[in-house]
Amino acid sequence: xxxxGAVTMWSQLVQKVPKWIKWTPPKQxxxxxxxxxxxxxxxxxxxxxxxIRDNEGIWITGFHVMVGKxxxxxxxIWGLREGLLLAKKCNLRRVEVESDSATLFKLLNxxxxxxxRLAKIIEECQNIxxxxxxQGIAHICREGNQCADILANKGLKSTPGVxxxxxxxxxxxxxxxxxxxxxxxxRHWSLFCCGLGPLFLREKNFKQTIPQVKVGxxxxxxxxxxxxxxxxxxxxxxxxQASDGYWPAESSGSLYFLPLLVxxxxxxxxLNTTFPTEYRKEMLRYLxxxxxxxxxxxxxxxxxxxxxxxxxxxxxxRILGEGPDGGLDNAVARARKWILDRAASLxxxxxxxxxxxx
Numbered sequence: 001x002x003x004x005g006a007v008t009m010w011s012q013l014v015q016k017v018p019k020w021i022k023w024t025p026p027k028q029x030x031x032x033x034x035x036x037x038x039x040x041x042x043x044x045x046x047x048x049x050x051x052i053r054d055n056e057g058i059w060i061t062g063f064h065v066m067v068g069k070x071x072x073x074x075x076x077i078w079g080l081r082e083g084l085l086l087a088k089k090c091n092l093r094r095v096e097v098e099s100d101s102a103t104l105f106k107l108l109n110x111x112x113x114x115x116x117r118l119a120k121i122i123e124e125c126q127n128i129x130x131x132x133x134x135q136g137i138a139h140i141c142r143e144g145n146q147c148a149d150i151l152a153n154k155g156l157k158s159t160p161g162v163x164x165x166x167x168x169x170x171x172x173x174x175x176x177x178x179x180x181x182x183x184x185x186x187r188h189w190s191l192f193c194c195g196l197g198p199l200f201l202r203e204k205n206f207k208q209t210i211p212q213v214k215v216g217x218x219x220x221x222x223x224x225x226x227x228x229x230x231x232x233x234x235x236x237x238x239x240x241q242a243s244d245g246y247w248p249a250e251s252s253g254s255l256y257f258l259p260l261l262v263x264x265x266x267x268x269x270x271l272n273t274t275f276p277t278e279y280r281k282e283m284l285r286y287l288x289x290x291x292x293x294x295x296x297x298x299x300x301x302x303x304x305x306x307x308x309x310x311x312x313x314x315x316x317x318r319i320l321g322e323g324p325d326g327g328l329d330n331a332v333a334r335a336r337k338w339i340l341d342r343a344a345s346l347x348x349x350x351x352x353x354x355x356x357x358x
Contacts, residue, residue: 049151
C-alpha cells in the first residue's frame with residue numbers, strides 16, 4: 001500500500017464517537033436537584049451551588065455558597081449537602097439527584113471506609129437522602145448541568161454563607177429556558193486524554209499490520225525506512241479519526257480557540273454560512289460566562305485576565321455582531337475598559353499586534 005492508499009483508509013476504519021447531552025426533567029410527581037462545585041485555582045477558594053426544578057423544568061428553589069479554601073471534590077459534596085438540606089427544609093420528597101462529579105457519584109453509591117476524609121459528610125448526605133426519599137445520585141455530564149455550574153460560580157464570588165434563592169437570578173434565565181426546551185449539547189469523548197484510546201482501538205478491532213522500523217545510531221535513513229514509518233503512523237491515527245475528518249478529543253478549558261476560529265471563518269468569508277445565528281449566539285454566551293469580574297479573560301476558564309485573551313475575545317465579540325456597548329452585563333464595554341486601562345495596543349503581545357493588521 002502506498003501513502004495515498006493509507007490515507008484513503010481514514011474514512012473506512014473509524015466511526016464518530018459523539019454524544020448528545022441535555023438536562024432531563026424528573027418523572028411526574030418528582031423534583032430534581034442539580035448541584036455543582038467550582039474552585040478558583042489562583043486563590044484556592046471554592047464555591048458551590050444548586051437548584052431544584054419540577055417535572056416541567058420550573059424553578060422551585062436554589063442556592064449558592066462560598067465554601068472557602070478547599071479542593072473541588074469537597075466543593076462538589078458541599079454543594080450536594082446544601083441542596084439536600086434545602087430540599088428537606090422545603091419539605092420536598094421524591095427527589096432525583098444529579099451531579100457531574102464522577103467521583104462523588106461513586107462515593108455516594110458505594111461503600112466508604114470510616115477513615116475516608118469525607119466519610120462523615122457522605123454519611124450525612126446519605127441520611128438526608130433517605131429522609132427525602134431520594135433514590136441515590138445519578139451522574140450527568142457537565143453539559144447537562146450548566147445551571148448548577150452557573151450557581152456554583154456565583155458562590156465562588158460571593159461572601160461567606162449560604163444564599164437561598166426563591167427566584168432564579170437573571171444570569172441563569174437563559175440556561176433555564178434552554179434546559180426546559182430540551183436543548184442538546186454535543187460532547188466528544190476524549191480518547192487518550194481520558195484513557196479511552198486503547199479501548200476505542202479494541203472496539204474497532206484495530207491491528208497494527210505494518211512492522212515497526214528501528215534505525216540504529218549512524219545508520220542511514222532510507223526512503224523505504226521513512227515511508228514504512230509514515231505508513232505505520234497513518235495506519236494507527238486513521239483508526240482514531242472520525243469519519244468527517246477530525247480527531248475527537250476534549251479541550252474545554254482554553255479560551256483562545258474560539259476567537260481564532262471566528263477570525264479564520266470571518267477572513268475566509270464563511271462565518272455566517274458555517275455558523276447560523278443561533279450558533280453565533282451560543283458563541284457569544286460562552287464568552288459572556290467566562291468573562292472575569294474585572295472585564296477581561298484569562299488563558300483558560302479559571303485564569304486571571306491577560307491582554308492576549310482579552311483582546312482576542314473583544315474582537316471576537318465585535319465580529320460576532322456585538323456593538324461597542326453590547327453584550328451581557330456590558331461585556332464589550334467592560335472588556336474595552338480593561339484594555340484601555342492597560343495602555344491598549346501598546347501592551348498587546350506580538351501575536352495580537354500581527355492579528356490587528358488584518
